[in-house]
Amino acid sequence: MKMSLERKTMLGYFLLTLPALFVFLMIVYYPFINSIFYSFTDWSGISLHKNFVGLENYAALPDDKLIKAGIWNTILIGLYAAIIQNVLSLALALALDSKLRLQGYYKAVFYIPCLFSILIISPIFGNIFQYSGLFNALISQIGFSHLAEDWFGTIRTALPMLMLTNSWQWVGFGSVIYLAGLQSIPPDYYEAGHIDGATKLQAFFKITFPMLMPSVTILTFLNLVNGLKTFELPFVLTNGGPGYATETVGTVIYELGFRQGKMGYASAISVVFFSVIAVVSILQLKLTRSREVEL
Amino acid sequence: MEKEKRGSILLEIVILLLSLLVVVPIGYIFLSSIKTPAQIHVPLAMPTEFFTGNFETVLRRVNLPRIYFNSVLVAVVSIFFLIALSSLASYSLARAKNKMFTVIYIIFLSGFMIPFQSGMLPLFTLIRSLGLMNKLGALNVVQIGTFLSFAILIYTGFIKSVPRELDQAALIDGCGLIRTFVFIIFPLLKPATVSVIVTTLVFIWNDFMNPLLFITTTNKMTLTIGMYSFMGEHRSDYGPIFALAIFAIIPPVILFLSLQRYFYKGMVAGSVKG
Numbered sequence: 364m365k366m367s368l369e370r371k372t373m374l375g376y377f378l379l380t381l382p383a384l385f386v387f388l389m390i391v392y393y394p395f396i397n398s399i400f401y402s403f404t405d406w407s408g409i410s411l412h413k414n415f416v417g418l419e420n421y422a423a424l425p426d427d428k429l430i431k432a433g434i435w436n437t438i439l440i441g442l443y444a445a446i447i448q449n450v451l452s453l454a455l456a457l458a459l460d461s462k463l464r465l466q467g468y469y470k471a472v473f474y475i476p477c478l479f480s481i482l483i484i485s486p487i488f489g490n491i492f493q494y495s496g497l498f499n500a501l502i503s504q505i506g507f508s509h510l511a512e513d514w515f516g517t518i519r520t521a522l523p524m525l526m527l528t529n530s531w532q533w534v535g536f537g538s539v540i541y542l543a544g545l546q547s548i549p550p551d552y553y554e555a556g557h558i559d560g561a562t563k564l565q566a567f568f569k570i571t572f573p574m575l576m577p578s579v580t581i582l583t584f585l586n587l588v589n590g591l592k593t594f595e596l597p598f599v600l601t602n603g604g605p606g607y608a609t610e611t612v613g614t615v616i617y618e619l620g621f622r623q624g625k626m627g628y629a630s631a632i633s634v635v636f637f638s639v640i641a642v643v644s645i646l647q648l649k650l651t652r653s654r655e656v657e658l
Numbered sequence: 659m660e661k662e663k664r665g666s667i668l669l670e671i672v673i674l675l676l677s678l679l680v681v682v683p684i685g686y687i688f689l690s691s692i693k694t695p696a697q698i699h700v701p702l703a704m705p706t707e708f709f710t711g712n713f714e715t716v717l718r719r720v721n722l723p724r725i726y727f728n729s730v731l732v733a734v735v736s737i738f739f740l741i742a743l744s745s746l747a748s749y750s751l752a753r754a755k756n757k758m759f760t761v762i763y764i765i766f767l768s769g770f771m772i773p774f775q776s777g778m779l780p781l782f783t784l785i786r787s788l789g790l791m792n793k794l795g796a797l798n799v800v801q802i803g804t805f806l807s808f809a810i811l812i813y814t815g816f817i818k819s820v821p822r823e824l825d826q827a828a829l830i831d832g833c834g835l836i837r838t839f840v841f842i843i844f845p846l847l848k849p850a851t852v853s854v855i856v857t858t859l860v861f862i863w864n865d866f867m868n869p870l871l872f873i874t875t876t877n878k879m880t881l882t883i884g885m886y887s888f889m890g891e892h893r894s895d896y897g898p899i900f901a902l903a904i905f906a907i908i909p910p911v912i913l914f915l916s917l918q919r920y921f922y923k924g925m926v927a928g929s930v931k932g
Contacts, residue, residue, distance in 0.1 A: 375835040376750035380762055383747035383806055390803025391769050394777030394784055401780065408779065455676075463670055471918060472677045475684070478910040480864035482885040483903045487683050490690070490701075490896050497686065497701035504702075531679070539922055592773050595866055599889065613775045620779040633776040641771045 395637070401630035408626035420631035430632060432607035433615035437591055440526055440611065441643075444590030445583050448530045452537025452582065453575075459538060460545045470542070473535030481595040488528045489515060489600055515601050521608040525597060529590070537582050544578035545571070584647050591640060612636050687907070691900040698897055712897035719898065720884045721877065726905065729880045732794055733862045736801035737855055744806055744854070745847060748813030749839050753825070763814065769807030774867065782871050796872040797880070801865070805858045816850035817843065852920045860910050881906045 402420055406413040424430055459469055476484070491497040492514035499511040514524045548571065556566045572579075594613030597603055603610040603618065610618075612632065620629030690698055691712055693705045716722060751763045781800070790796035820843060828838040866882040873879060879887070885902050888895045914921055 372829070372835065373754060373756060376754040376756075376759065379750040379835065379839075380747040380759070383743040383766075383810070384762065386743060386799060386803050387766060387769065387806045389784075390781070390800055391772055391777065391806075392765075394780035395772050397780035397784075398777055408783070458669060458673055461666060461669060463666075463673065465670070465674070469673055469677055470922075471915065472680050474921070475911060475914065476680055478860050478864075478907075478914055480866060480882050480885075480906060482864075482866055482882045483687070483906055486885075486889065486894060486896060486899045486903065487687060489894065491683060491686065495699060495701070500701045531683075535680070543922065588773075592775065594775060599866070599886070613773075616775045616778065621782075626779050629779060633779070637772060637776040640773050640776075644771050 398630045398633045398637075401627050402634045404627045406626045407624040408620065409624065413627070416627070420628045421635075423628065424631060424635065429607060429610060429618070430615055433610040433612050436522055436608075436610055437593065437612045439522065440529070440593050441587050441590035443526045444529065444533075445587035448526075448534060448590075449537065449579075449582055449586050451530060451534045453541050453579075455534060455538035456541030456545060459542055470539060474539055475535070476532045477536040479532065481599055484528060484532060485596065485600040488524075488531075492524060516605055518605050518608045521601055521605060525593075525601065525609050528600070529593065529596060533586070533589075537586070540582055541575065541578050544575045548574045584644065587647060588640060588644060591643070684907075687900045687903055690896065691904055693897065695897055712901040715895075715898040716901050720879070720887065720902075722884075722902075722905070724877055725879045725881055725884045728794060728878060729863060729882075732797045732801070732880060733859055735794075736798045736805075736862055737858060739798065740802045740805055740809055740858060741851060741854060743802065744809035745813050745844060745851070746836075746839065747806075748810050748817055749843060751810065752814045752817035753822070763810070766807050766810045774804070778867075778871070785872055790872070792873055792875045792878050794873075794878060797865075797868050800868050800872070801858075801862050805854075805861070808858065809854045812850050812853055813847065816847055820846055849923070852917070853923065856913070856917060856921050859913070863906075863910055 401413070403415055403417060404413040405416045405419075455473065459466060459473075463469065492499075494511065494513040494516070498514070499508075502508065502510055512520055514520050552570050552574070553566060556570055561569065592613060593611045594617075597609040597611055597614050598617065601609040603614045616629045616632055616636070619625045619632070689705055692707075692709050693703070694709045694711065697703050697705060697709075747762075747766075751759050751766075785791060785796045785800070788796075790799070824846075825838050825842055828842050829835070833842075864882065865880075866886070869880045869883045870886070873883060881902070885899055885906065888899045888902065
């Protein structure tokens, strides 16, 4: 009698997960598994015929200039976000963690950009940093007109500008996460350190940083993965250009799959891309988790 | 002491100046939206009058009430079903002690590792073959699927902190599983529910890729696609874009300003588990 009741409850529990599981498998797993399947075919995306071509798509990837540029830019954006943007967030959080009159205002202002759509950020930055834009007008006012540039239209500056635009949107978000971490460190720890004669720098590396490790883990991970997934910003703002200067893996997949009708080929990149994201996520989590302070 | 005080004032000034990096571009949107086309090309010029032409262009070229309604509808419907599906599933995942449920939980969480772009092409063919092209339902189902991993992560963690005795007592008294969940557990999950709402709402409101892929007719457009329609390959119509941008900014910013605490807390809750 008891056994059957337990079994009934188990079945009930299982039924409750079914609707979510169904939608999830349909929207996330089914397309993903199909991507793997398409990657071994020459499908155009529209035609009724798909021919099995084995590893041909994968073999062609390393020689494709567009793909190489996309992968290289994506790696740069990911590393920039995980390291430099992350440090900027931490620095801002440390500054905000002191007794400031307008702390509430700063927290809100620095957070607000992450509420904006790429469709708002792109025209703002595209407009401000165009040749006849606000930024060049400002630097000309203070005598640096010779530095004026079409910032998103020049191969040398387009990618760094894209990274900075990304940072404008996300640095504040990161700093709010760090700030929460900082404020949860018990003040006694600093007092004890102070009594033992620790300098401010020592206190940061021996108390603050280790205690902040869980936030560091999550933000490094978030920044890296979101950096690697960068897609909408170059898609809307620069369309991958000038040349291949701001192509990312995301824009390359869209370009090849939807615009050039090479579904099979584009799927091969998707699969490689997934593998990279998966390996990076697992590695990154393992690496930083091991350095966390256990409380 | 005196030195420390001076240091803190200096820090305050530096941060105040830094905050201008955010305030100026936002102010620039508002100023540009009331500039005439000629003034827009002179970035340092202040608007001399309140020019309404950009707003008139927006109203003429897109059906603003309609696309606003579409954006709101997609957000509300998606989030309603997201919460229903994810909280129910999480209840089981948090309560059932069985290997199978651990596996299901891991399947959901593995969604974090699958980038949108990896499934983008087949997802497009799936939606097309389901006959959902140009239906707002396509956006709903994709949004729900996309955010299930996140919502289940938040809910499962939260439900584990709710004492088991509460629902066990109800179950033993013969209250059904769904009734127990709806009447006893779900009301206790308010903080998690608010976290899920504020976090996903902003992403769904701002989503651009899904409407770009699945919506081509003008009366099913969402706000982001409306803005995109003013952007050209080489030349963008900045006046109307900025005018429309104001409409897109206002709802999330108001929501954020009135629920700030929940935004910050939600982020922290989401970041604890990773």
